[in-house]
Amino acid sequence: MAIIPQLAIVDALSLTDYIPFWSQANGDTRRISVQNLVNLISTAAGITSPTVYRVSPSGEGVTIASPVGRNVWVLSKPSADYAATSFQFPLQTLCQQGDKILFTTNHAITTLTSLGNGSTIIGQPTAMSANGSFTMMYDAVNIGWFRVA
Amino acid sequence: MTTRINKLPTTDIPSLYDLLIMFLGTSMRLCHRAILDVYNFVVAPIKPTMVYASPGSNGLSQSLSPIRYQWLSLTPLTALSTFTILFPPVANSLQNDVIKVTSAAAISTLTLSGNGATVATSISSISPTAPLEFTFDSVASTWYVSIP
Numbered sequence: 001m002a003i004i005p006q007l008a009i010v011d012a013l014s015l016t017d018y019i020p021f022w023s024q025a026n027g028d029t030r031r032i033s034v035q036n037l038v039n040l041i042s043t044a045a046g047i048t049s050p051t052v053y054r055v056s057p058s059g060e061g062v063t064i065a066s067p068v069g070r071n072v073w074v075l076s077k078p079s080a081d082y083a084a085t086s087f088q089f090p091l092q093t094l095c096q097q098g099d100k101i102l103f104t105t106n107h108a109i110t111t112l113t114s115l116g117n118g119s120t121i122i123g124q125p126t127a128m129s130a131n132g133s134f135t136m137m138y139d140a141v142n143i144g145w146f147r148v149a
Numbered sequence: 150m151t152t153r154i155n156k157l158p159t160t161d162i163p164s165l166y167d168l169l170i171m172f173l174g175t176s177m178r179l180c181h182r183a184i185l186d187v188y189n190f191v192v193a194p195i196k197p198t199m200v201y202a203s204p205g206s207n208g209l210s211q212s213l214s215p216i217r218y219q220w221l222s223l224t225p226l227t228a229l230s231t232f233t234i235l236f237p238p239v240a241n242s243l244q245n246d247v248i249k250v251t252s253a254a255a256i257s258t259l260t261l262s263g264n265g266a267t268v269a270t271s272i273s274s275i276s277p278t279a280p281l282e283f284t285f286d287s288v289a290s291t292w293y294v295s296i297p
Contacts, residue, residue: 004172004179005174018155018157019154019169020157020170021170022169022170023164024166024167024168025162025167026158026160028158030158030160031158032159032160033159037163037184040163040165041184041191041192044192045188045195047195097199123251123277123278123280124278125278137220139199142201142222142253144253146222146251146280147251147280148282148296149280149282
């Protein structure tokens with residue numbers, strides 16, 4: 001029986017190819033598709049496509065549902081400027097290191113209030129101009145969301 | 150007993166702690182590694198390594214090690230007038246290395262020391278609402294602002 005370095009090599013893996021692995025949960029050897037392995041790693045790393053929250057009614061507060069996705073885009077697209085609105089971050093106990101939230105708006109928000117939901121919020125703007133944006137990232141050590149862009 | 154891989158049972162919910170079989174090219178032997186190890190290998194360049202500093206007074210500095218992607222999280226106790234960030238040695242910095250900097254309090258005079266590299270910016274302060282990010286170009290030995 002050939003050992004691994006004697007096997008034929010492929011230059012291009014397919015997402016439908018299989019890799020054998022030991023399943024800790026089942027206590028046996030199983031197979032996993034490359035697609036599922038990629039999904040597992042990218043989901044854990046928060047590098048999946050963002051979960052999009054679209055908000056359009058004027059003045060409506062924005063609440064990110066829990067459990068949060070690792071990568072979230074709050075897309076605010078009202079028909080007119082906001083006088084005031086609030087932005088409630090995900091429940092702190094469900095946040096993970098490196099979670100990221102991008103917030104964009106096509107209309108100005110005169111007063112933007114943040115609700116940490118257990119986390120400290122550092123650097124979030126208190127107002128936004130039309131077509132403005134900012135990005136917050138979660139740090140588990142400081143138990144806080146920091147503005148990173 | 151020999152079983153074809155495509156005859157093995159599948160699983161819908163794999164875990165990062167499940168084990169993969171690997172052949173190590175350097176030592177020419179078989180081993181098993183957790184999927185978590187593959188995750189760390191893949192994600193290290195795109196997920197920031199945290200570096201923390203809580204300067205309590207003016208005039209302090211923070212040296213950075215050569216890491217592919219790092220996030221320096223400054224949490225001063227109060228606003229500071231002076232603070233210095235010493236970038237990684239230029240000889241150990243690689244193309245596309247990224248340094249992200251946030252500060253929980255304002256620093257009015259922030260010195261950015263390239264440690265042999267050029268830091269191409271006129272930025273001289275930082276605040277909670279104005280984070281910084283720098284990306285390294287090895288050809289020019291220069292850190293460029295990638296998020297002003």
